Amino acid sequence: MRVGWYGRLTTGTLPWPTISTSDGFVAYAWAGEDGSRYVVVINYAGNQAQCRLPLTFPEFRGKQVHLTDLMGTEVYDRDGSELADNGLYIDHAPWQFNVFELRAM
Numbered sequence: 001m002r003v004g005w006y007g008r009l010t011t012g013t014l015p016w017p018t019i020s021t022s023d024g025f026v027a028y029a030w031a032g033e034d035g036s037r038y039v040v041v042i043n044y045a046g047n048q049a050q051c052r053l054p055l056t057f058p059e060f061r062g063k064q065v066h067l068t069d070l071m072g073t074e075v076y077d078r079d080g081s082e083l084a085d086n087g088l089y090i091d092h093a094p095w096q097f098n099v100f101e102l103r104a105m
Contacts, residue, residue, distance in 0.1 A: 022051035025090065029056060037102040038070075043092035052087035057102065060084060064105040071099045080104065 024045025030038040037057055043049045060080030067076045067088075078088065090098075 021045070021047065021049035024049045025051050025053070025092075027053055031057070039067075039088070039100045039102060040097070041088075041090055041092075041100070042097040043090075043095060046094045048091075048093055050089070050091045053090050054087040055083045055102075058084060060102070060104055066103045066105050067100045068103075069098045070101055071097065074098065077105070 024043055024047070025041060026044050027039060027041040029040075030036070032038075039053070039055065041053055057080075061084045063080040065078050065080045065083060067074075067078060069075070
């Protein structure tokens with residue numbers, strides 16, 4: 001596991017074949033030496049957009065993952081295997097962003 005910012009993770013993948021708005025996303029991931037995990041995701045487009053954001057944290061497989069938006073009020077619990085296999089589903093308004101802290105439960 002690399003420590004530090006991973007750089008641009010992806011432009012996002014299509015959540016399903018009929019949606020083509022995933023190219024407006026920019027995302028970064030952070031893995032700290034202390035086990036901390038963060039993801040920053042931004043819809044860098046002037047329109048509503050969806051994507052599946054691949055997460056590169058294999059240690060979450062088989063666990064529930066608690067995501068807390070440090071810049072807002074969003075809180076989610078997700079299946080870690082789903083995040084690893086299919087990615088985190090994102091549906092953002094124009095210019096919307098999140099800074100998620102991820103913790104295995």
